[in-house]
Amino acid sequence: MCLSFRKLSVLLSVPMALAGCVTGSGMSDAPQPLTLALSHSADRELTAEYRLREAVTALHFLQHLGGYRAEVWKPIDSAFRWVKEGDGERVERTDGRPFQNVTFTIFIDYRALPKSYAPFSPFSQGGALVHSGQFQACTAAPCAKPGPLPISIDAPGEIVGVEGRRTQDRDRFVSTDDGTNIFIGTLEPVNADGFVAIIDPGLPVAARQRLDLSLPRAIQDLAAIYGPLSFKPELYVSIDEEPEEGGRISTQGGTLPRQIFMHFDGENAKERVGADKPFWLDWFFAHEAAHLFQQDKSGKLVGEDRVAWMHEGGADAMAALTMVRRGAAERDYALNRKREAEAACAAGLATTPLSRASAEAKFDLHYQCGLIMWLALDQDLRTAGKDGLADLNRALFAEVRSGKPWSESQFFQLAGELGVSSSLMTAVKTLAGGNSRDAIDALDVAGKLAERSLEPE
Numbered sequence: 001m002c003l004s005f006r007k008l009s010v011l012l013s014v015p016m017a018l019a020g021c022v023t024g025s026g027m028s029d030a031p032q033p034l035t036l037a038l039s040h041s042a043d044r045e046l047t048a049e050y051r052l053r054e055a056v057t058a059l060h061f062l063q064h065l066g067g068y069r070a071e072v073w074k075p076i077d078s079a080f081r082w083v084k085e086g087d088g089e090r091v092e093r094t095d096g097r098p099f100q101n102v103t104f105t106i107f108i109d110y111r112a113l114p115k116s117y118a119p120f121s122p123f124s125q126g127g128a129l130v131h132s133g134q135f136q137a138c139t140a141a142p143c144a145k146p147g148p149l150p151i152s153i154d155a156p157g158e159i160v161g162v163e164g165r166r167t168q169d170r171d172r173f174v175s176t177d178d179g180t181n182i183f184i185g186t187l188e189p190v191n192a193d194g195f196v197a198i199i200d201p202g203l204p205v206a207a208r209q210r211l212d213l214s215l216p217r218a219i220q221d222l223a224a225i226y227g228p229l230s231f232k233p234e235l236y237v238s239i240d241e242e243p244e245e246g247g248r249i250s251t252q253g254g255t256l257p258r259q260i261f262m263h264f265d266g267e268n269a270k271e272r273v274g275a276d277k278p279f280w281l282d283w284f285f286a287h288e289a290a291h292l293f294q295q296d297k298s299g300k301l302v303g304e305d306r307v308a309w310m311h312e313g314g315a316d317a318m319a320a321l322t323m324v325r326r327g328a329a330e331r332d333y334a335l336n337r338k339r340e341a342e343a344a345c346a347a348g349l350a351t352t353p354l355s356r357a358s359a360e361a362k363f364d365l366h367y368q369c370g371l372i373m374w375l376a377l378d379q380d381l382r383t384a385g386k387d388g389l390a391d392l393n394r395a396l397f398a399e400v401r402s403g404k405p406w407s408e409s410q411f412f413q414l415a416g417e418l419g420v421s422s423s424l425m426t427a428v429k430t431l432a433g434g435n436s437r438d439a440i441d442a443l444d445v446a447g448k449l450a451e452r453s454l455e456p457e
């Protein structure tokens, strides 16, 4: 899932609950009520044609996206209009009559959206990533969970990359759950050890070289602990210096099943890539790689918002421990991140208990407090002669793979069985579910252990 770049961006995008299932999906034989044909019809333009098996009076979309679709997805037939519908939206005919077909032309541009990955991440020299999840729709309201959407993609003279395949001119697949990124363009992948990378040639050379090393290293480091991934991950890094409307700049990154991606958008995008030494890129890739391991090893979608400290804090702690093994400068960086996280966690908990952080739009607390909680557990378990956080993760992944829930109660039970001390157990439970004042006291206990977890052995 996501990491937002607080220091580097003016406009933040913090996607949530976008971790997806790990299985691939072929084109189903059963006819679906709704299908979509995408075609790369002109430079920076996509045509999207929805076809319905039976006529409906509206197509419903889960999220409203701040009015983005009404602005950018232009129906070819002016008899259609967009209408906001609760948190979502629908497209319908102005005369209310049923239809079996609706086609849009869509300008391919990056758009930073609240709580959601951008529909397009353009590359500087042509081509783009298309996030299929933004195209999934329901044939009836309420649209709580759009069904599988068969999508055909037509891109004459280009490569279509989806589900780990690269196909000339066209391909098709079924978009499910949170969807996936489809690559359309001519860029050749760097076929590095264990993963496929498409990195924008418009990136500064130093940043490209860093990227070439950073993700494989994170994957190798985590594979040494948890075993290899069962698939070959894809990495997409894109940059587009064309300013967005209003001059906004944005940096967004995240994971979807089998994929890690990041996009730098707007003015000074190149400078932002190189900002803050390269360690933040290493941390970013280690964090996102950790999500790939969480998903692959537990065999499930993990990522319920309310207990996001489990997967976001866990991924940050895995990143921190990966960094400290690399050298003194990396260790200093990780220690600094830990101290900043602890201070931010304390400040946030003063007004918002962690259990309400998601509901109160303070999602960052899950990273900040979660990092401290996991590192403290790591240190405590190592004192007890265990392999720290790695043992806890292995146990959790195995339980979830066997059908148990990815839940706090499951987590606490496993931590207890592994031998976490009762004092830390109380502190972590208080941090997860206690009131603000008690949680801040508990953070003090956990913070000291977390600090030791990053110190040299």
Ligand SMILES: [Zn+2]
Pocket (backbone or CB within 6 Å): 001, 002, 003, 287, 288, 291, 311, 312, 315
């Ligand atoms: Zn994440």
